Amino acid sequence: VSDPGSSEFFVWTLFQQLVRRDFAIGLDEYGAVMQSLKAGFGWSSREDLKQVLCAVWASSREESKVVAALFDQYVVEDWDVAVASTAPVPIVDSTESSLGDSLPDGETPVQDGASAPVSATEEKIASSAVAPEITPTSRLPPLSMEDLPRLPYSHLFLPQYPVSYRLVAQAWRRLRWPLREGPAVELDVDATVARRARLGVGSIPVLRPRRRNQANLLLLVDRKGSMAPFHDYVSEVCTAIAQAGGLGRVGILYFHDTPLEGADLDALSSLDAASLPKLDRIVGHVPALTHGEFFTDPELLQPYPAERVFAEWTDDTAIVVVSDGGAARGRFDPARLLDCICSLKGLLTLSNRLVWLNPMPAASWGRSTAGQIARHVPMLPMDRDGMHRAVNVLRKQPFVVEHPLERGGQRLAQPDRAPALR
């Protein structure tokens, strides 16, 4: 844009807002809107213009709502088509009917104008069509509520999350476990050649199923309490993973505070005050929790026995625990820590691909229960970078934790290097 001054065309501002919201649109799409305006679309009413923007820039109902809501924040005066067409036509000089609903004929030299630079159009629109006239007055006239123009909206709230739907999907698409499954549609060259060589005559080609991503993902999500502020964000992330992650099977189960409960708290009594907050001395001995309940609904009303989880999910399942681990309130609770550790030990008996996503930033984990959990399992913040690293961990890239949890003789991460790198 040549002139980033006060008269910036609001459609351009709107476009930039959408780009910041991570809409998959580029200058081509901005140009497409300009071309449409030039061709006579979107002039008959406010709604008409909004529809053009939605059609070109949105690609789902949710996105349409965002475009429409942001559009409504700009108060554009509706004008009367009859009045407007008697005034000098701002854009297409050669056609008189271009402001109405009907399209100009193919014969009109609109296409010559189509190659003009976009910024020129924009300035024309900004200066001649949209900007309201201003008449200076010495003092403000009295204003009653009835005189105020009705705004086309009451309140506009649009959530904006730290990581957009698209970026979440991008991160989790990297979790791949391709297996051949489904109908045989792909040519197996080696097998075809081998069969031809063996039979000595022409034979039909050997087909095999295509590779599909069969990565299984189990999301265990903390709800209520200190997680309440993150509910919307967490459910947006979970939806994005489930819908767009392209994974084989995605399951979401909910819990409150600790994945499973019921660890024997007597174990804590053997610890002296000096060793707290660390539970390292007892971590090796406490039994894994494999009993208890998760919930299938976010309101924690429909219980789902943990035994079913262990029976239904395979040992290559990627497990993601989503919880602040007490970091939101910054408290340390040894009982909660013990429950968490025992639950995690239990989950590790199912699969050793496990990672903890924390919606609180890493700096806040420190002295809370979360800080201690992070010493035992890979814990990552729930931002873009954290999610990419979480997927790396689930893809079995090494991740160093201070005191990995034992898993039947195996260890979660590289135990040898852990103390040295502390």
Place this chain on the structure above:
Amino acid sequence: MGQIELSLSYAEALDGLAEGTRQVERAKVREVPREHWQVDTVTAEVYKPGADLVRVTDLAIALQRPLLLQGEPGCGKTRLAHSLAYALRLPLEVAYVKSTSRAQDLLYTYDAVRRLYDSQLGENGPRASNGSALARDPGNYIELGPLGRAIARAEYGRRSVVLIDEIDKADLDFPNDLLWELDRMEFDVLEAPEKSGRAGNIRPIVVITHNEEKPLPPAFLRRCLYHYVDFPQTRAEVEQILQLHGITDQPLAAKAVEIIEALRKRDLTKKPGLVELIDWVRYGQARGVQPGELAKIPNMEVLLKDRTDQDRLRRETLVS
């Protein structure tokens, strides 16, 4: 960025469009002829698009971008392409996407196995009209797909409408593999380069329907114009649609529209769409159902396709 195409308008073509038949170039042919094409008689599509949909369609034609339609099942996404093709007198190439569809199938398929068989027959193999063996030329085993035919036709200066139905049924890669072809409207046939197609200034009009089963890749969505086909907003529109479908019993139609409006406001598992409504009223009219009887929702199986919805309504109508 392409040129703006204003020579065609769906809105204008719909104006004064009468029922009947039209002569339109035959689609789905084995080879697209340069001239002297065959003609099919196409019957008018009984279809009443909303004003918004017509505008967006014209916008898509003008910007020469694919039009992506989403909406509840049975709201007429697919019918738009048929109506558009009829209104503009263009051949309609349809690609029904299946879970095993590959992007390439839309452009062309190469039957290597048949060529192998033919070549093994040697001298006795099938021959072309000029006497040479078919198997000598791989081009004989290339069959163009719907998009491929539309591009080939465009190369000869004729436009077509391409419908890619239920694109989300295919693999995630399917839409991505079509990006270049939809952008440039050209494709290469590796096995027989002379069969490649390039559309010039005349480009096919592409309509894509999408059922929200799987999200589409952003790079693909960016290139499309998006429109959500909603249930008609006003009663008058619904009544008009019913009338188009041969519902002459005005009081019956009015009452049915009232009931469907109430039903759609409720929290049903599957809301009845236009298709369901049309079937329901047509049957009611044929059976001579009185408008007053409709409140009990006879033959509700046509309207409600979910057991819990049916049970709920049955209980309520019994109580009342």
